[in-house]
Amino acid sequence: MMNVAVMGYGTIGSGVVEILEQNKDIIARQTGDTVNVKYILDLREFPGTPIEKKIVHDFSVIEKDPEVSMVIETMGGLNPAYPFVKASLQAGKHVATSNKALVAAYGTELLKIAEENQVNFLFEASVGGGIPIIRPLYTSLAGEQIEEITGILNGTTNYILTKMDKAGETFEEALSKAQELGYAERNPEADVEGHDTCRKIAILTALASGHEVNYEHIYTEGITNITDVDFRYADALGTSVKLFGSSRISDQGVHAFVAPVMIGKDHPLYSVNDVYNGILVKGNMLGTSMFYGSGAGKLPTASAVVADIIEALKNPGHHVKMGWDGNRLNISAMDSVSFRYFVRIKGIAAKRLAEAEAAFGKVEVTELDHMDEFAVMTEVMTEEEYHLRAKKLSGIRQRIRAEI
Structure with a gap:
């Protein structure tokens, strides 16, 4: 005993x-x-x-x-x-x-x-x-060189984003409902600002690489700036927005971040909704495996x-x-990470598209009815390049990173 x-x-x-x-x-x-x-x-x-x-x-x-x-x-x-x-x-x-x-x-x-x-x-x-993820990393996947881990690691934020996506709720409405149901704390900062996800991706990265990871060095952005309007555009584009914790591991170091990311319907994590979590682990021999289940609860x-x-x-x-x-482990600067970018711009496309193209190059345009703005999806560029290009364009209302 x-x-x-x-x-x-x-x-x-x-x-x-x-x-x-x-x-x-x-x-x-x-x-x-x-x-x-x-x-x-x-x-x-x-x-x-x-x-x-x-x-x-x-x-x-x-x-x-x-x-x-x-x-x-x-x-x-x-x-x-x-x-x-x-x-x-x-x-x-x-x-x-x-x-x-x-x-x-x-x-x-x-x-x-x-x-x-x-x-x-x-x-x-x-x-x-309740998802088995720690033990598989040091047992079943012990012979793999883990190259990438990407996951929806926080049930509270995933519930909020799901309600904004599927029910058209505002961030405040979805958060209030999450608190009523006991999914979110009275002070939800650790969840909605991404700190909880940051600690979790740091743990997974350390375990996968075999080296210590300072979570304070991981770029972290929460979901408080995501709006119901963003999800109207996402619906028009056939996409959704999820809070990702992600790391890409190489001999040179690690690119790691926590941030909302716009993903398409063909992405394995697209259908991970409510308080559920999903984690993708890519090994050099195995390829990509997905771990899915209840991410919280007694x-x-x-x-x-x-x-x-x-x-x-x-x-x-x-x-x-x-x-x-x-x-x-050395955490590389966020400036060197590449994405596409979803950008909402004040004005109408007929008058301002040329400015957007001058700033970002070739873009895909989306317009919603009765809006004094339009949105573009850029081609792939680094974070540093995006910020340099964005300075050339006034009236940017929102920027969300998008999967490549």
């Missing part, structure tokens, strides 16, 4: 406990062993519940108990998650976490501590909710945490080689 402690009995933590109880026979059959939740660390009391006697308020109880061989961190944030996780690993305990902020900020250090103590620091649930995310518990249960006293080293 493996004794575990769960730190944080919120949405994900309670889901982990629920799955461990409900699927205990399945887990025992798969591993030949059982899991016992010995402690639950939380500030609250839960009188009259099945977990009442498991509640502790002092982390040192968990840290100093030699019978606890694994700690589950579902508190979120960096403090006290970071010192508690670090101390758990140093005490020779496996750790599984759903905390992408922790992994992105301190993953390099915590992976090293885990290796030094011959335990495991596991974080399947930190990216993609039980899907908790299921990924339980998968890490099973991984540790199958490897008692053994460190699983995975992660990345401390050699920081």
Whole structure:
């Protein structure tokens, strides 16, 4: 029997406990062993519940108990998650976490501590909710040179963009509905400004390349500037707009970004809607594989945490080689990344198209009825070239990057 402690009995933590109880026979059959939740660390009391006697308020109880061989961190944030996780690993305990902020900020250090103590620091649930993506990168795809990862990595923003696309809602209306349904926090900044997606693509890039990635060096743009008018044009063009986290990995470094991207109906991620996530991974031998599923929610995310518990249960006293080293990967400037560009311009095409062509070269024009503007789609150019050309044209109302 493996004794575990769960730190944080919120949405994900309670889901982990629920799955461990409900699927205990399945887990025992798969591993030949059982899991016992010995402690639950939380500030609250839960009188009259099945977990009442498991509640502790002092982390040192968990840290100093030699019978606890694994700690589950579902508190979120960096403090006290970071010192508690670090101390758990140093005490020779496996750790599984759903905390992408922790992994992105301190993953390099915590992976090293885990290796030094011959335990495991596991974080399947930190990216993609219930989608298996972390483990495939260091098992099934371990023999591949990963060249590119592109994904819809945030369920909240994907829900908002889907409502704007399919129901014609404004950003504010879609965000309000997401908050009502519990998909978005009261303060949605981490989601809608792209910070959550940034940390996730940093983790995937580090795992795929084997080197540390500083998420603060990744160009990040959220969805707050996307409007319902943009989706009217997208509909006319047979496209949609998705928030992408993307990285292209080469010997020279990495092009990585988070930004809204306009994609066509033939793109594999076009039909990834609502709170679902989709991730494309391109290997040098395999080609492109797609991972799809629920990107958020209590039980899907908790299921990924339980998968890490099973991984540790199958490897008692053994460190699983995975992660990345401390050699920081060079993130190339966004200026060198190439796209096509969807550009909305004040005025009517009959009078201003020549100006647009003088600035951007050959363009495709789209006009909507009863609008004092028109839109063009440029040919492929770098980000730097776009900015230089855009300076030649007045009245630009919107710019959205588009797939090549």
